Structures are given as structure tokens and as C-alpha cells.
Amino acid sequence: MNPYLLPRFETQYDINDQEFSISGIVRPQSIDELAPSIALLKDSIDRVRGILYVNIRRLTQMNNTAFHAFSRVIIDACRARPDLKFVVITSSVVGWTTRKFGRLSGIEPNITVEEYDSEFYPGQTFLEEGGFIPILRTQTKLTWRHERTILPRHGMQPGIVMADICCGIGDFAVLVQREFEPSRIVALDHARTSLAYARNVAAEFDIKGIEYTYGDASEMLLEDDQFDLVTCRHSLQVFNNPELILKELFRICKPGGRVYITNEKNSHCLGEPRADSIQWTYNEVAKLWAHFQMDIELGPKSRRYLIEAGFEDIRVESFMVTNHDGDPQDFADVIAAWENVYAGEMATKRGDPPAFIRRFRQGFQDHIFAALHPKGYAGWPIWVASGRKPL
Amino acid sequence: MNIASQSVGGEAVFKPMIQIDLEVKAFLSAWLHCDQISTYSARMISHNRSDSVRHSNLFSSAFNELLEVAFRARHSSGEIACRVSRRGETDRIELTFPCMPEERQFYEEAILQIAGSEARERYLNSVSGDLAPSREVVLLELAIDYNATFRLDEAGADTITLVVDLPLEGLPN
Incomplete structure (x- = not known):
């Protein structure tokens, strides 16, 4: 018809x-x-x-x-x-x-x-304040070392048309454009401050070919079956209804194209020395996120989510960002930012007592200690998964 | 075809973006052509706007209304030309279509009314009182909701060119 x-x-x-x-x-x-x-x-x-x-x-x-x-x-x-x-x-x-x-x-x-408006995702506001931007850049720098070799196994190649949904400050889109030269990137986010930052960076560095657009990942203006690859990084874990987002990612992906998602399982963050304190704090991080209807433990659940959304040929792998990925101070800076947001804002908003917050903060401090220790090791695990939209 | 918008009376240059010419008969063969032409053109010209998806949605919405006005005129022959050009933050639509002298007078009067102080009131009265919008009200709505400005150009015997400037980049959300 x-x-x-x-x-x-x-x-x-x-x-x-x-x-x-x-x-x-x-x-x-x-x-x-x-x-x-x-x-x-x-x-x-x-x-x-x-x-x-x-x-x-x-x-x-x-x-x-x-x-x-x-x-x-x-x-x-x-x-x-x-x-x-x-x-x-x-x-x-x-x-x-x-x-x-x-x-x-x-x-x-x-x-x-x-x-x-975006107020319907209350948890996200913690992570989208302007002050968090420098740390988002550092996080992307740390993860990119791994993802640049992982992405081709999940459908990334030159000349493709791709969308980066929940693009944040747009730094991943810029790295992808430089490394893989897709023919077109549409980068969407619902935080206007992040998009303004992304557009400024693109103008300043004369970056062409990335269309930054304002939108809600759960109901996008983008048309059906448009993109060879749809990426959505560290974002399903932030939404209280990830199935809704995956449905939209599926919709805009071309039949035969792939949707690529990355997520964490924060309770698996680790470090030596002071492993026990670190472990305790990150277990508490998971509970704290759950309180705000977000799932920082989503990473290993990615396969199930993709299968249930209708994808086939699911590919899952994981990597560990560590203090040995470049400058250990970068890793330490990320943890310090987490401490500020999780212990400084979220735990306070939940109404946690000072004694809890002190112990909670100590785990982050110990993770930083492990990261900067000459013989230390500190890790932050991330799960990558992609699925193909059936023809 | 001459792109009239490139330099008129010392006005800064509007650069051509896209042009679609077709026989009126072909255009009138399907109402959906209004939607298809507006959507296609919007997509083609919006990729380098600050928010391509938003711009495309707004442009398609405004352009479709103009095409529907031309469609409803229902002339049986001639050609219709849709030209889109750009200067800075403004996109210009030039719609050339067959037009009898009395219709020309209608458009001239409509454009005068759009510029008048009672434009908004006329529009609201129409929304609350009329079953269907008149051509004049469609143009009024573009002026009120999209900050569109209008001009009529001579295009030849029994044809007119409706020139519509849309400053969509600066349109508040």
C-alpha cells in the first residue's frame, strides 16, 4: 500500500x-x-x-x-x-x-x-548542571581510548549516517567525526546549556557536519528508519523508563543498522589499596541512584533490554577505565566530581545523616588515593552493547 | 530561471538554496504535494542551521501553509515555482503562481492588513469565529506566529510572486 x-x-x-x-x-x-x-x-x-x-x-x-x-x-x-x-x-x-x-x-x-519539559526526568538535573561539564569532557577522554577501537565492531565506519542521542556536551560526536568521518551526525540532547556549549565548541574549532539539535530522547522529532548507527551513551541508566528510549532508538535506526549503548555497573568500581571502603561506597551509590529512579547498575542488563526492544545480533562487551589510562589525575578528577554530586548533592537531598555522608565520601577519597598511589590500581567498568534492527 | 532575490534594489543578497518548478496540473493532482514539497525543502535547507530538526519542523510548517494557499487557488494551467533563498538568519520563500487580476488585488489588500495594527485581533476573531481559515488568515498566522513579512512581486502576465521572509533562527522557543 x-x-x-x-x-x-x-x-x-x-x-x-x-x-x-x-x-x-x-x-x-x-x-x-x-x-x-x-x-x-x-x-x-x-x-x-x-x-x-x-x-x-x-x-x-x-x-x-x-x-x-x-x-x-x-x-x-x-x-x-x-x-x-x-x-x-x-x-x-x-x-x-x-x-x-x-x-x-x-x-x-x-x-x-x-x-x-525535561523536569520529567528529575534525577538528571544533578548531572546536567553547568559545573559538571569539565568532568564530562574528562570522562569522554578516558572512555574514548577504549571506544575508538570498540566502535568498529558495532557498526561504526566512514560514510555512515549516525545519531548520537543524549549527546550531552557533544564531545563524543566530535571525536567520532574526526576519527571515523561519518557523512552526517545528528546529535540530540534536551539540555540547552549543553547544546550551547557543543555549538560553541563546533564554531570555535570550525567543526562541520554535526547537527546539534534540541529534543527529548523519549519522543524525538527525528523520522523513522534514518540512521545507520544510533549511539546512546551513559544515558539509559539515567532514565526511569529506559524501554521508552530504546523504542525511540529502534524507530529512528535503519533496518539493518545498529543501536549502540554504553552503561555502567557502579558497584563494580574497584581499587587497591583500601578496597573495602571503595566497595562499600559504590554499593551505596547504586542504592542512591535507585532512590532517584535511575539504574547505575544497568550495564550488564543491556543485552536483555536490547533483546526485549526487538534487536537481533546482540553484541556485548565491557572495558575497564583505569588510572593507567593516561594521566592518573584525570581519573582522580572524575571521582572527585562524583563525590561532589553523589555525596554533596544527591545524598543530602535524600536526607542522609552526616555520619553516613562522611563514610560515603571516604570511599571516593580512597578511590582517589588508589588512583594516585604509585603502586595503586583504580577501575571504573563500562558495558558496551549493540543490536541490529531487523531488515 | 532568474533568481530575483539575489539583488533587488540594492538589497543585500539572498543566496539561492533550492528551487522546485512544476506544472500547476501536476501540482494539483495530489493535495499531499504541499506536504511533500514543504517537508523535502525544509529538510534540504535546514542541515546547517543551529538546530536543524527544529528549523526543519518550523520551515515545513510555514511553507506548507503557503503551498496550500496556492493549491486552493485551483488554476487549471500554468506553472508554479517555489524558490527558497537565504540571507543570514532569514530564509526567503518566493512562490510564483498563476493569478487573475482580482486575486492580485486580494493579495495586495491582505498584505496591507497584515502590516496593520489590528492583525492579531483579526486573527483571533477568525480562530474563534470561522469554521475554516481564509487565505488572508493563513497569511496573518504566518506573520503572527513566525514573524513572517510579505511582499508581492510582478512575475509576468497573470502570475504573481509572493515573497515571504521567515526569520526562524531568531524565533524564540
Whole structure:
């Protein structure tokens, strides 16, 4: 069947949430094409009490014909039922929706527009503050020593079209571009400060061919089946619903292409001397992340996640970043940054007592001690996994 | 074809990005052509914008409305030309299509109204009162939501060129 003849939008009503949602591309020639959806909206209005949520987060395009049709129904309902309020939920990712639907509140005060944003991932805010940027660069420097030889085994090669989802400050994309010369890289993140940093670096160093874009990894504007390789590093472990992200990575990957993910298992961080103290602290790190609905132990679970997302030809390997990867001080700096975020911010926010935080900090200090000790060894293990999207 | 936007009356140069010409008959053969042309053009010109995906989405949205206006005019013959050019942060769409004298007058008046002080009110009145948007309201919406500016150029006998400047790079999120 001609794919252009298929309906490219969907409307739904969820009675439990009192939510009417419109998603996809809505560009009808005539209002008649919308008749079933308009009927559903009217029916939803008849059934609802108090507030009707109109969810347009996944609405990527809507022409004025459709906008007028849906708006008229909502405005008429406001006038017929003053008891009813409408809350339109837009996405900060789709540039036009908040502005366009925001006009409706100027017509009817019972219509309000709320923009959905990154606050839905509360744990991440710890890791995305501007002060963390230097340490993210150091982390990438340490992991790149390993990944540059690992990546070709997972589909990386010159000339491919790739996406780096949750690209952070974009340093991995830059390293990939220099080393492997893909024909195009789309690098997406939902932290505007990180993207601004990435764009500045690209401009300063005259780096071409990387498109930094603002987006939500769980519902991207990127189209289906576009990329030969989709990378998503150290990020599934940060989301409370990694399956949702993997579904999107699967969607944008070309059939036959691969999705490449890296994640940690922090409780396996190790060091000598002072192994016991180090071990205790990183076990506690895992519990702390779980408290904030993040899974820093996700690494070895990658295979299961990829299989359950529908990938085939799963390849998994692991590597250990150590204090012997270049300057031991780099490793120590990373651990010091972890201590600041985990013991300084997250444990405090969880309400941990001072005695716990003291012991918690000591493990990081001991890890640094091991890293800088002339006979010491300190490690940070990372799991790499990739899967092929079936043809 | 002459790219009129390159230098007009001392105006700084708009560099051509993409041009699509087609017979009106072919264009009118499927409504989906509006979507396809706007989406394709948006993708092609957006890769080097600061946020390629966002720019592409916004540009496609605005361009599609203009194409739908041309489609609804439903002239039976002639050619339609879609040219996209760029100067700095502004993208320019030049849409040349068949147009009778009375239609030309309509566009001239519509552009005057867009520049008027009551543009926003006219737009809101239409959203709350009209079942379907008129051509004028579609153009008004582009001015209000996309900061678009409009101009009409002479393109030849019974044709007009609608020149629309879209400063999407500077559009607040």
C-alpha cells in the first residue's frame, strides 16, 4: 500500500486521565477528513468533568485547516460549559505548538497551555548542571581510548549516517567525526546549556557536519528508519523508563543498522589499596541512584533490554577505565566530581545523616588515593552493547 | 530561471538554496504535494542551521501553509515555482503562481492588513469565529506566529510572486 495514503495522525481519548491526544502530522485538505477525530473530541468533552487535558506533545505538524477545526470545538465547549477547563499540553521540542495553541488562552481564559519539559526526568538535573561539564569532557577522554577501537565492531565506519542521542556536551560526536568521518551526525540532547556549549565548541574549532539539535530522547522529532548507527551513551541508566528510549532508538535506526549503548555497573568500581571502603561506597551509590529512579547498575542488563526492544545480533562487551589510562589525575578528577554530586548533592537531598555522608565520601577519597598511589590500581567498568534492527 | 532575490534594489543578497518548478496540473493532482514539497525543502535547507530538526519542523510548517494557499487557488494551467533563498538568519520563500487580476488585488489588500495594527485581533476573531481559515488568515498566522513579512512581486502576465521572509533562527522557543 502507498504509505502516503495511510493516516499519518492519531487521536485518542483516555478516560482515566481525562486526556484527549493528537499525534503525528495533521494536514487535511478539508475538515471532512477530520470528522472521526472531531467526533471523538466532542464525545470526550461530553464525558469529562472539571478539566480536559489536550495532549499535543507528539503532534509534529498541523495545518491551519485542522487547527481551526479542533480549536472551534474547544472554544465552543468553553462557551457552552463554563465549568469546564482545558489544559493543552505542548512539547518544548516542537517549536510552533506552544505559540500557536497559546493564542487560544487569549480567546478563552478557561484554556491554558502548559509546556512539557525535561523536569520529567528529575534525577538528571544533578548531572546536567553547568559545573559538571569539565568532568564530562574528562570522562569522554578516558572512555574514548577504549571506544575508538570498540566502535568498529558495532557498526561504526566512514560514510555512515549516525545519531548520537543524549549527546550531552557533544564531545563524543566530535571525536567520532574526526576519527571515523561519518557523512552526517545528528546529535540530540534536551539540555540547552549543553547544546550551547557543543555549538560553541563546533564554531570555535570550525567543526562541520554535526547537527546539534534540541529534543527529548523519549519522543524525538527525528523520522523513522534514518540512521545507520544510533549511539546512546551513559544515558539509559539515567532514565526511569529506559524501554521508552530504546523504542525511540529502534524507530529512528535503519533496518539493518545498529543501536549502540554504553552503561555502567557502579558497584563494580574497584581499587587497591583500601578496597573495602571503595566497595562499600559504590554499593551505596547504586542504592542512591535507585532512590532517584535511575539504574547505575544497568550495564550488564543491556543485552536483555536490547533483546526485549526487538534487536537481533546482540553484541556485548565491557572495558575497564583505569588510572593507567593516561594521566592518573584525570581519573582522580572524575571521582572527585562524583563525590561532589553523589555525596554533596544527591545524598543530602535524600536526607542522609552526616555520619553516613562522611563514610560515603571516604570511599571516593580512597578511590582517589588508589588512583594516585604509585603502586595503586583504580577501575571504573563500562558495558558496551549493540543490536541490529531487523531488515 | 532568474533568481530575483539575489539583488533587488540594492538589497543585500539572498543566496539561492533550492528551487522546485512544476506544472500547476501536476501540482494539483495530489493535495499531499504541499506536504511533500514543504517537508523535502525544509529538510534540504535546514542541515546547517543551529538546530536543524527544529528549523526543519518550523520551515515545513510555514511553507506548507503557503503551498496550500496556492493549491486552493485551483488554476487549471500554468506553472508554479517555489524558490527558497537565504540571507543570514532569514530564509526567503518566493512562490510564483498563476493569478487573475482580482486575486492580485486580494493579495495586495491582505498584505496591507497584515502590516496593520489590528492583525492579531483579526486573527483571533477568525480562530474563534470561522469554521475554516481564509487565505488572508493563513497569511496573518504566518506573520503572527513566525514573524513572517510579505511582499508581492510582478512575475509576468497573470502570475504573481509572493515573497515571504521567515526569520526562524531568531524565533524564540
